[in-house]
Amino acid sequence: MRPDRRALLLGLAASxxxxxxxxxxxxxxxxxxxxxxxxxxxxxxxxxGPPAAILLYTLAxxxxxxxxxxxxxxxxxxxxxxxxxxxxxxxxTGRGNTANLEAVLALKPDLILxxxxxxxxxxxxADRVQAQTGIPxxxxxxxxxxxxxxxxxxxxxxxxxxxxxxxxxxxxxxxxTIRERVAAPPAGGRPRVYLARGPRGLETAREGAIxxxxxxxxxxxxxxxxxxxxxxxSPEDVVAWAPEVIVALDPxxxxxxxxxxxxxxxxxxxxxxxxxxPALPFGWVDxxxxxxxxxxLWWLGKILYPARFPEDVRALARDLYARLYHxxxxxxxxxxxxxxxx
Numbered sequence: 503m504r505p506d507r508r509a510l511l512l513g514l515a516a517s518x519x520x521x522x523x524x525x526x527x528x529x530x531x532x533x534x535x536x537x538x539x540x541x542x543x544x545x546x547x548x549x550x551g552p553p554a555a556i557l558l559y560t561l562a563x564x565x566x567x568x569x570x571x572x573x574x575x576x577x578x579x580x581x582x583x584x585x586x587x588x589x590x591x592x593x594x595t596g597r598g599n600t601a602n603l604e605a606v607l608a609l610k611p612d613l614i615l616x617x618x619x620x621x622x623x624x625x626x627x628a629d630r631v632q633a634q635t636g637i638p639x640x641x642x643x644x645x646x647x648x649x650x651x652x653x654x655x656x657x658x659x660x661x662x663x664x665x666x667x668x669x670x671x672x673x674x675x676x677x678x679t680i681r682e683r684v685a686a687p688p689a690g691g692r693p694r695v696y697l698a699r700g701p702r703g704l705e706t707a708r709e710g711a712i713x714x715x716x717x718x719x720x721x722x723x724x725x726x727x728x729x730x731x732x733x734x735x736s737p738e739d740v741v742a743w744a745p746e747v748i749v750a751l752d753p754x755x756x757x758x759x760x761x762x763x764x765x766x767x768x769x770x771x772x773x774x775x776x777x778x779x780p781a782l783p784f785g786w787v788d789x790x791x792x793x794x795x796x797x798x799l800w801w802l803g804k805i806l807y808p809a810r811f812p813e814d815v816r817a818l819a820r821d822l823y824a825r826l827y828h829x830x831x832x833x834x835x836x837x838x839x840x841x842x843x844x
Contacts, residue, residue, distance in 0.1 A: 529640075529659055532652065533620040535628060537638040537659070541612050544660050548606055548637075550594040550616035552790035553644045557617050559585060560793055560826045561656055561665055567591060567609050570600075576844060577783035579835055582828050595627065603635055611637055613659070617652065617792060618644035618712075646715045649793050650674040672825060673796060677719070680799050683810045684721040693806045695722040696745035696770065697788070699732070703740075703748075703755035707732050713788045716798045717749075720806055741767050747805065748776045749787055753842065777805055778842030780819075783827065797822050815840065 529537050547565045549555035558566050563582055568591035578586040591609065592601030595616055606614065614635075616628060620643050632639040640659050642652045650670040657666015695717050699705040707713035708729030717724055725743035726733060740748075741764070748770040750756050756778045759765040770776055779787040779798065786798030800818045803811040816836050824830045831839065 531640040532643040532655055533625045533641045535625060535641060537640055540638055544612045546611045547613045547615050548609060548611035550614055551596045553792035554615045554617040556784055556792040556794055557652060557656060558615055561653065561669055562660055562662060563828060567611055580783040580823065580827055580829055580831060607635055614639040617642045644791065646719065646795050647677065676796055676799065680719055680803060684807065688807065692721055692723045693747055694725050694745050695747045695749060696725050696740055696743060698748050698750040698755055701752045701754040703750060703759060704735055705732060706735055712791045716787050716795050716802055719799060720802055722806060737764050745770045746775060750776060750778050751785065751789055753778055780839045780842050781844050782839045793826065
């Protein structure tokens, strides 16, 4: 696969179109927080977590200081070589936060970027880190439906409004198309879906959680019910819920479920509608919940409403990877992506 040619020019184009050197500008983030003055040209950005790293990479890969988790060998071909080589820097937010403020300061970022919730907990963290480090901390809305606004905000903060507007328009068009196609319920009712996380498939996300936003945008019924959080369940729970479709994130679960008599009692498994989500370089449905999920909307749409989504998923993936990851996969690379799993 080859790096997209326009991505190779991204750094030059951005430097020509960014803020004038030395022009400090006070901006606010999606939580309405004042960031304080930024340097004339933002050149080094620390991502507070995986969603921030992915959003930043898609818009401005040359500004990314590192990844919360080092890029794995299987993921490297789908990213620009220079970005894939960036170090592991840990994370400030989310489960398993591993970065400390001393390590962040040592990297000398111009900006800390966080993408996710914008409620009081996250605002307080952002305010505290910004006060303790003196580094502007931008908190952007990480909901998939808010991707267009997040791109516009990030483009404005980085001094790259044109690049932000272009990706905002792309994500806006994608979301509009998806909503239009699923607006009318199918004759048999909304599809009933279970999200299976982990090697046993017994962690799921209840309706309202960011992890099942793709299902919600496609009008699917989350059989785990409302709750807005992750949950541990039992095989008997899933049997009782009788999902028509299971979307799995772990290949070990898919292999085990297809051979397990208990899981064979679930309509989705019995009818061959257990699907492993693509996950290279990042998950299409979840893990992490960032703009990488735009690809998952098309993939899930074709699974849930095949008559409404006649597009070639391979062609869509090729175009989307060129736009977001700045690399165009070859046919073998697309095969690996669509086979699912890490």
